[in-house]
Amino acid sequence: MVAGSSSLLRRREMAAATSGAGRCRLSKMGSGRRPPPARVRVAVRLRPFVDGTSGTSESPCVRGIDSCSLEVANWRNYQETLKYQFDAFYGEKSSQQDIYAGSVQPILRHLLEGQNASVLAYGPTGAGKTHTMLGSPELPGVIPRALVDLLQMTREEGAEGRPWALSVTMSYLEIYQEKVLDLLDPASGDLVIREDCRGNILIPGLTQKPITSFADFEQHFLPASRNRTVGATRLNQRSSRSHAVLLVKVDQRERLAPFRQREGKLYLIDLAGSEDNRRTGNQGLRLKESGAINTSLFVLGKVVDALNQGLPRVPYRDSKLTRLLQDSLGGSAHSILIANIAPERRFYLDTVSALNFAARSKEVINRPFTNESLQLHVLAPVKPSQKELLGPSEVKQAQGSEEEEIRSPEPTVAPVSASQKLSPLQKLSSLDPAMLERLLSLDRLLGSHGTQGTPLLNTPKRERMVLIKTVEEKDLEIERLKMKQKELEAKVLAQEASDAKEKENCSHTMLRPLPRRTVTTAKPLKKAVVMPLQLIQEQAASPSAEIHILKKKGQKRKLESLDASEPQEKAEDCWELQISPELLARGRQKILDLLNEGSARDLRSLQRIGQKKAQLIVGWRELHGPFTQVEDLERVEGISGKQMESFLKANILGLAAGQRCGPS
Numbered sequence: 001m002v003a004g005s006s007s008l009l010r011r012r013e014m015a016a017a018t019s020g021a022g023r024c025r026l027s028k029m030g031s032g033r034r035p036p037p038a039r040v041r042v043a044v045r046l047r048p049f050v051d052g053t054s055g056t057s058e059s060p061c062v063r064g065i066d067s068c069s070l071e072v073a074n075w076r077n078y079q080e081t082l083k084y085q086f087d088a089f090y091g092e093k094s095s096q097q098d099i100y101a102g103s104v105q106p107i108l109r110h111l112l113e114g115q116n117a118s119v120l121a122y123g124p125t126g127a128g129k130t131h132t133m134l135g136s137p138e139l140p141g142v143i144p145r146a147l148v149d150l151l152q153m154t155r156e157e158g159a160e161g162r163p164w165a166l167s168v169t170m171s172y173l174e175i176y177q178e179k180v181l182d183l184l185d186p187a188s189g190d191l192v193i194r195e196d197c198r199g200n201i202l203i204p205g206l207t208q209k210p211i212t213s214f215a216d217f218e219q220h221f222l223p224a225s226r227n228r229t230v231g232a233t234r235l236n237q238r239s240s241r242s243h244a245v246l247l248v249k250v251d252q253r254e255r256l257a258p259f260r261q262r263e264g265k266l267y268l269i270d271l272a273g274s275e276d277n278r279r280t281g282n283q284g285l286r287l288k289e290s291g292a293i294n295t296s297l298f299v300l301g302k303v304v305d306a307l308n309q310g311l312p313r314v315p316y317r318d319s320k321l322t323r324l325l326q327d328s329l330g331g332s333a334h335s336i337l338i339a340n341i342a343p344e345r346r347f348y349l350d351t352v353s354a355l356n357f358a359a360r361s362k363e364v365i366n367r368p369f370t371n372e373s374l375q376l377h378v379l380a381p382v383k384p385s386q387k388e389l390l391g392p393s394e395v396k397q398a399q400g401s402e403e404e405e406i407r408s409p410e411p412t413v414a415p416v417s418a419s420q421k422l423s424p425l426q427k428l429s430s431l432d433p434a435m436l437e438r439l440l441s442l443d444r445l446l447g448s449h450g451t452q453g454t455p456l457l458n459t460p461k462r463e464r465m466v467l468i469k470t471v472e473e474k475d476l477e478i479e480r481l482k483m484k485q486k487e488l489e490a491k492v493l494a495q496e497a498s499d500a501k502e503k504e505n506c507s508h509t510m511l512r513p514l515p516r517r518t519v520t521t522a523k524p525l526k527k528a529v530v531m532p533l534q535l536i537q538e539q540a541a542s543p544s545a546e547i548h549i550l551k552k553k554g555q556k557r558k559l560e561s562l563d564a565s566e567p568q569e570k571a572e573d574c575w576e577l578q579i580s581p582e583l584l585a586r587g588r589q590k591i592l593d594l595l596n597e598g599s600a601r602d603l604r605s606l607q608r609i610g611q612k613k614a615q616l617i618v619g620w621r622e623l624h625g626p627f628t629q630v631e632d633l634e635r636v637e638g639i640s641g642k643q644m645e646s647f648l649k650a651n652i653l654g655l656a657a658g659q660r661c662g663p664s
């Protein structure tokens with residue numbers, strides 16, 4: 001298992017360049033140099049014999065040689081063994097801390113450099129992936145340890161007086177039967193995976209929760225973990241039936257010029273186990289799940305092979321798992337693969353196959369780069385009205401220097417809804433007892449090690465503090481809204497005054513009818529949706545209304561009345577809708593603002609926009625930047641010109657007339 005010749009290496013690097021890494025280079029700010037390569041690091045962990053799966057008298061089929069190598073019996077010739085060498089080998093006596101400190105902790109610092117990192121646990125079912133990633137009550141795994149350290153690092157690096165302000169968010173998803181499901185918002189359905197122009201993989205619409213402490217993290221993570229799909233198989237009572245992906249993003253904003261911003265992503269992935277269904281005894285749903293798991297792991301193997309052979313096409317798109325890992329394998333991340341293996345003889349073939357996969361993976365070359373850009377909002381001048389809307393604490397900050405005024409907001413505690421105001425401890429008591437016990441134990445463990453900082457679980461005192469902070473924030477929010485309302489009322493009064501003036505000067509030109517093509521005339525009015533029509537009628541009654549319905553007689557006749565001799569009375573009344581261009585422009589602007597600033601949920605509140613379209617819009621925006629005009633909607637894949645027009649018609653009046661539909 002040694003590295004190949006230099007030409008093979010060059011081909012592999014070319015393959016890496018044609019994946020995410022090569023394109024990322026273009027986005028790298030301030031450097032024309034190609035990012036240096038970083039091989040995927042591979043560690044193997046051998047779990048001990050576990051009770052209930054095998055008698056301890058059985059001799060293992062795997063044996064460690066040193067801290068990097070191991071050997072397994074050669075099934076073709078029992079006189080020989082197959083030897084493997086990796087970046088690290090952890091034997092059955094190794095501790096959770098050994099694995100974390102030896103293989104995971106060293107890559108965390110890259111996140112603060114604005115680079116991506118990923119940790120993948122791979123291996124057959126029951127070999128210890130979940131144990132390695134999540135751990136047990138007494139033995140917390142990679143995820144809690146990494147989160148504690150990362151949050152500590154970001155607190156220190158982002159402290160007042162340091163050059164960068166840091167914030168951390170988390171997302172948690174699973175890939176179950178080729179569906180990408182948001183574990184923090186299980187109702188959101190199958191999400192799409194996209195790639196931006198820099199080769200970064202992203203999932204529009206995926207929930208991101210801000211976290212500032214481990215307590216924040218566990219508040220989101222624990223309930224979400226219960227949403228993960230697990231089931232009993234013959235080999236593992238709590239077998240993971242999906243690939244679970246925890247995504248932690250570290251955002252950095254420079255406090256002083258040139259106001260750079262960086263983003264580092266950490267993927268912590270607990271893959272579902274490869275399964276031999278002759279041994280798992282899977283049937284029905286379990287067999288179907290197993291098929292999806294094995295297929296995606298098979299594609300993962302093909303991706304690794306393609307990268308190793310320098311093939312021009314790497315089949316990332318052949319499964320959701322590999323598409324998601326595109327920027328981690330042969331892409332832009334510092335990656336560590338932990339291959340978990342079991343000592344029991346009945347695992348022999350799975351063990352050899354996992355070791356072979358691990359050996360192939362260590363040849364994969366990534367090109368991590370710093371994901372850096374300029375903060376867009378600091379380029380635009382700050383409007384006085386925005387200043388006026390600042391809450392008292394923000395005003396205090398703003399009294400400092402100009403830099404203070406435009407720096408990014410420091411992470412805040414996420415707003416708590418009425419239902420969330422229940423004690424987090426009460427919520428925790430309804431959790432999976434094993435999970436709760438894990439956290440409590442981790443808490444105790446860290447306490448006994450004298451770890452400074454926030455305890456892992458909420459205490460009543462902390463809970464009260466969070467509530468007080470939330471109430472304060474709500475009060476501020478109310479104050480801000482009141483001020484905003486006053487400002488809007490003043491604007492409306494000013495507008496009305498100027499309208500009245502204009503009306504006096506030029507009463508005919510103001511209500512110019514719009515061409516039939518763009519505005520509802522008599523016939524389309526019948527089809528008009530209820531909301532705008534109601535608004536139209538209400539507004540027509542008001543003297544300052546900008547929408548008028550004019551009743552025109554004899555504009556349109558019934559077919560049988562076309563005879564000129566027919567009396568005029570038989571002609572059908574025809575309604576003509578006339579809307580001021582200002583109102584129309586206002587509606588357009590509101591739609592545009594919503595398209596550029598609204599979340600997928602905000603967009604869903606628009607007429608004719610369902611979940612899929614909302615996600616497509618958010619995805620397009622993330623890929624191409626803001627919409628310059630409403631008609632750009634046509635450029636979104638899956639939205640036709642006709643759909644765009646009917647969307648415009650359905651929403652423009654409602655929004656222009658003040659229907660609440662803004663970003664929340």
Ligand SMILES: Nc1ncnc2c1ncn2[C@@H]1O[C@H](COP(=O)(O)OP(=O)(O)OP(=O)(O)O)[C@@H](O)[C@H]1O
Binds near residue numbers: 048127136
């Ligand atoms: N290093 C270890 N020390 C002690 N027990 C372990 C170790 N690794 C795994 N185990 C135990 O082995 C069992 C199976 O482990 P685990 O659930 O982590 O496997 P898995 O690879 O995640 O399986 P699946 O793919 O089916 O989800 C569990 O009871 C776990 O506690």
